[in-house]
Structures are given as C-alpha cells and as structure tokens.
Amino acid sequence: MSKSRSLLLHAVSNELDASKHPYAYVSEAQLTYLAEVALNMNRVGHLIEFSFDDGHESVLRAVAIIRRVSEEIKIKVFIPTFIFEQPNTENLDFDGLKSLSQHMNLTIGSHGHYHRSLTRLSRTELREELLKSKAILEDSLAEQVSSISYPYGEVNSQVREVASAVGFKQGYTSFWGINSIKTDPLSFHRIQVLGTESKERLDSKLGRPYYVRGIIQKIRYFRRLI
16 A cells, blocks of 8 residues: 555543544544545545554554454554552553554554653663663563654654664654655654544544645654754
C-alpha cells in the first residue's frame, strides 16, 4: 500500500466524556464507525491503522471494539512505562499489556519512560529515557520493541538520531498527514481524532489529501527545533 493514515487516539469512553474531554476521549460509537471505515478502506488498498498513546486502561475496551469489526485492522499501542512504577486504576498494568500483546495485528511501542518532551533532554538523558522504556517493555513482552510515539509529538533531528541508535525503526509524531513510501519512518504523521467530531467530519478528515493548518504547524515547529 503506497499511502496510509494513522489515527491518533488516547482513550475511549461514553459520549458525555468524549464531548467534555475531546482531546482525551472518543466515544464507543465513534470508534465503531472508524473501525468500519478502516475495514472498508483497507479492502480497497487505502490503509488506516489505529494508534493509542498514554497507556489508558480503556485501550483494552477500545481494542475489543475494533476487533468486533475486524481482526485485520492494524493497531499500535504506545506506552509511557512509568505507569508500571506508579500504578493506578486509570492505566494499564502488566497483565493488561500482556493481554493486548496477544492480539493479531497489534503492536506495542514506547511512549518514552516519564512522558517527558524528548526535545528538551540532553543527549545522555534522551538515551537513558529511551533505553529504559524499551527495556521495560521488552522484558515484559519477551519480544523486540521497535516503534515509538514521541511524547507531545515533539521530535527533532537529535531525537530521531538517538531513537534510531537505540533500536527504534519507526517513530510517530502528532503532525497531521498521510504517510507514503517517501515518509521518513522515524517521522510518521498521524491524524488526531476528537471526541466531538461527527461522522461527516471524520469522513472529511480522512478523505483530505492534505491539511493546510497541519502543514503550517509542521513548518513552524521544525523551524524552531531543527
């Protein structure tokens, strides 16, 4: 598939939570609709995958909803590994993580250890942050972890360089866009889904070949960081 869209989500809840906290939650109805759209588009060669940041416990429910629609849809779950050191009921625990890893077409990735902005760390701090997260996940899953979602979507040339050096093959930003064979695999784009968006709005968002506001955001950001 020459082009793909990666959806950026965090957690799933009811419609009330989704409307009150649209950057944190999508509703179960939205997620079901998106899974149906993804299934139909994937079958005609337009890949849509789901990605979840932050390790919220509701990701277990989100994956179950997507899997009711299809086992074929690709899912990535990115974990900030400090959540295993500071457990609470809102976050995944090791049992939940291992349960997720049993699903077909589901990949576990890093979201850093402390969920710090990686662009603000020294090279030494950055390396330690990435290695610690990678090691915790790999020890728990007994498999290689080769993808990362940059906390807050923030990335620069040093972050990409160190991420590659410690063994990450794929890196996901928060910049809007469609990925192609020309996209830097350590700077994949994503399309954020908000809990207030209607089916019509979601259709429009997924169908756009580009998004002017997203392009401007990316240019401004990289001028400042690189």
